[in-house]
Amino acid sequence: MHKEQAYKFLKTVRGTPAYCGNMLLVNLAMLKGLGVPTFFVTFSAADYHRPEIIRTIAQQYAGKKFTEEEVLTMDWEEKSKWLRTNPIMANRAFLHRWEALNEFITGPAHPLGIVTHFVYKVEFQARGSPHIHVEYWIKDAPKLNINPDSDRKVCTFVDKFITANIPSKEENSELHDLVTARQVHGKCSSYCLKPNQTCRFGFEKVPSPKTLISRELQENQENRTNVLDKAKETLKKVKAEMQILQKLQIPSEQYERHLQVAHRSSRIILKRKTNECHVNAYNHDLQIWKANMDIQYFLCGDDPPTCQLCGLIVSVRHILVECVGLRDIRTKYFSLFCCGAVSKCRQ
Numbered sequence: 001m002h003k004e005q006a007y008k009f010l011k012t013v014r015g016t017p018a019y020c021g022n023m024l025l026v027n028l029a030m031l032k033g034l035g036v037p038t039f040f041v042t043f044s045a046a047d048y049h050r051p052e053i054i055r056t057i058a059q060q061y062a063g064k065k066f067t068e069e070e071v072l073t074m075d076w077e078e079k080s081k082w083l084r085t086n087p088i089m090a091n092r093a094f095l096h097r098w099e100a101l102n103e104f105i106t107g108p109a110h111p112l113g114i115v116t117h118f119v120y121k122v123e124f125q126a127r128g129s130p131h132i133h134v135e136y137w138i139k140d141a142p143k144l145n146i147n148p149d150s151d152r153k154v155c156t157f158v159d160k161f162i163t164a165n166i167p168s169k170e171e172n173s174e175l176h177d178l179v180t181a182r183q184v185h186g187k188c189s190s191y192c193l194k195p196n197q198t199c200r201f202g203f204e205k206v207p208s209p210k211t212l213i214s215r216e217l218q219e220n221q222e223n224r225t226n227v228l229d230k231a232k233e234t235l236k237k238v239k240a241e242m243q244i245l246q247k248l249q250i251p252s253e254q255y256e257r258h259l260q261v262a263h264r265s266s267r268i269i270l271k272r273k274t275n276e277c278h279v280n281a282y283n284h285d286l287q288i289w290k291a292n293m294d295i296q297y298f299l300c301g302d303d304p305p306t307c308q309l310c311g312l313i314v315s316v317r318h319i320l321v322e323c324v325g326l327r328d329i330r331t332k333y334f335s336l337f338c339c340g341a342v343s344k345c346r347q
Contacts, residue, residue: 039297041293044129057083095122120135211270282295
């Protein structure tokens with residue numbers, strides 16, 4: 001018996017290696033059948049900013065009835081003490097909140113567009129605080145390199161759903177406070193610094209007058225090293241107001257052209273002012289989450305495979321139920337038992 005078969009019966013138990021392995025296969029099947037997702041979104045808990053959780057735990061375990069103001073004025077140590085008292089309640093509250101948010105995202109409001117499929121995974125930091133990663137497939141999302149106009153369509157689509165803007169107090173005071181308090185990446189520390197002293201999250205970001213696509217240069221491109229060096233030098237200089245371009249005598253067209261030169265792989269560069277270079281990308285309509293989020297557009301993605309017989313997207317259901325061209329093969333190779341199962345699947 002192979003050693004992985006010894007715990008295969010645990011594949012329905014969350015958190016076990018068998019369960020995670022099974023979910024990996026499910027995700028890979030979705031990638032193969034649906035193509036690359038549109039968005040990758042991370043939602044953090046911000047459990048220290050949830051007074052209702054601490055109030056409930058304190059009342060349940062110590063009979064103390066804190067007011068919301070009292071919880072908000074607690075120091076970090078005291079909040080941690082109450083959250084450690086019942087981490088299961090704190091984590092369940094986080095999951096219930098995300099489930100409610102996900103119903104909003106996948107519902108008729110369409111804050112990220114029309115969601116056709118999604119898959120998620122909950123992870124925990126070393127101190128026990130949860131966060132969740134979600135992949136969303138969006139209907140009719142534009143793809144790159146489909147036609148000469150695809151760059152513009154992708155950037156317009158990204159601008160519609162993703163931003164790094166810090167709104168003014170006058171424009172939206174609540175969102176301004178949320179972005180400055182929860183969306184700003186602070187000073188880099190040992191948590192995010194890699195051995196080469198660069199931030200593993202890519203901060204600080206470069207300012208840009210508009211959203212654009214940065215592409216990696218071809219290996220055989222003429223003067224590739226020279227172009228990369230010039231682009232790095234230009235971006236390194238721009239650390240203050242965008243007006244500094246004039247002081248540095250850098251034409252705006254040259255700066256934009258150098259932004260479009262990727263040093264590793266192709267990526268989206270969001271429209272940012274210089275005071276927004278440490279802001280995590282977010283969605284305006286998701287301010288109801290009231291915690292940190294990060295949303296990324298999957299830049300590279302091929303269309304999902306289509307059936308050569310009928311032209312529809314290939315899936316397990318399509319093969320077993322929907323495709324008219326495969327009807328004779330299904331009749332030939334499937335037993336009556338399987339046909340009964342397919343009939344139930346239709347229902």
